[in-house]
């Protein structure tokens with residue numbers, strides 16, 4: 001049984017980009033990707049440098065991604081769920097019902113439902129998360145991003161475009177990126193996202209940041225006017241808890257967003273699949289096993305990502321890092337693989353090739369530097 005507070009066909013503010021990792025998760029779910037716009041790689045822009053990259057070839061993930069506007073993508077997913085037997089209640093906000101510290105089900109529209117496992121899949125933390133103590137950790141970074149749709153003759157291109165050298169309207173470097181994600185339907189998803197680790201984050205005006213970025217890309221993309229008002233939302237990158245007696249949190253509700261690229265769809269899919277598989281095996285022990293399994297799969301990478309985000313909160317480090325990241329084609333390829341969490345870590349302890357080695361070194365160095373990074377964080 002699924003409760004959705006929005007109507008059938010609700011939209012979600014998003015860049016709509018699916019990495020090969022997300023495509024792999026959708027393929028595992030046997031979702032037909034033919035309505036999505038196929039994407040072969042990423043055009044990475046930093047200052048005057050542009051690198052055109054193909055998705056890496058690994059044994060674990062396909063070599064293609066996609067752009068699938070969330071309005072259509074999410075509707076497709078929920079319709080598949082309904083076809084598979086899910087009992088979906090739309091326009092039904094649900095809140096967990098607690099008996100002591102155990103979640104025994106939910107309450108929605110004045111009615112209660114009891115369940116052996118309740119899955120909190122409510123997105124960036126709100127009222128439901130608060131009730132079970134699954135709020136964002138205030139000591140960890142998070143992101144904010146804004147997006148709009150605009151017509152462009154380049155809508156059918158098969159590369160995502162990311163401008164890593166983003167600056168606000170005063171010329172201050174912003175840790176984050178501006179994106180142009182062509183949707184293949186006459187439009188492009190244009191947006192900008194920023195990490196909370198930058199100095200002056202609280203004063204950052206996302207609309208102005210988007211306007212500045214738009215001015216930069218409008219010419220080359222022959223952009224038309226926005227089709228709707230730009231909309232912004234949060235990207236949670238931590239959660240105080242992601243399980244407890246009778247419940248687990250998945251996706252954004254569990255803070256599962258990659259701090260290195262803002263990707264969250266894949267993490268929502270993967271954690272959701274894990275939760276349901278473990279529930280089917282044994283509802284009673286599912287929460288503990290889920291927490292362990294999610295931890296094994298994501299915690300080390302996401303911790304490295306959060307440390308990285310403290311690092312690039314410093315403008316000098318950000319500028320130097322960007323120069324290295326796009327300095328050569330090889331460095332850019334490694335950056336794409338590492339930041340997209342596309343390194344084939346299943347290939348064993350020494351696996352994943354050069355990118356695997358870079359990731360392991362980054363893990364170790366950033367873990368050692370963690371206390372300093374947090375102490376010297378650029379004050380908001």
Ligand SMILES: Cc1cc2nc3c(=O)[nH]c(=O)nc-3n(C[C@H](O)[C@H](O)[C@H](O)COP(=O)(O)OP(=O)(O)OC[C@H]3O[C@@H](n4cnc5c(N)ncnc54)[C@H](O)[C@@H]3O)c2cc1C
Nearest residue numbers: 005014015016017093094122123145233251252263264265
């Ligand atoms: C501007 C922006 C751009 C982004 N771009 C990308 C991108 O290109 N690629 C990518 O992978 N990720 C991107 N992300 C992140 C991605 O959008 C999220 O990580 C992803 O949507 C998380 O999925 P979710 O199912 O956990 O939460 P959501 O997609 O937020 O879904 C949660 C659902 O729960 C419903 N809900 C909330 N509370 C309740 C309640 N109490 N009862 C019932 N229903 C409730 C909401 O209405 C919503 O439908 C972006 C995020 C932002 C803000």
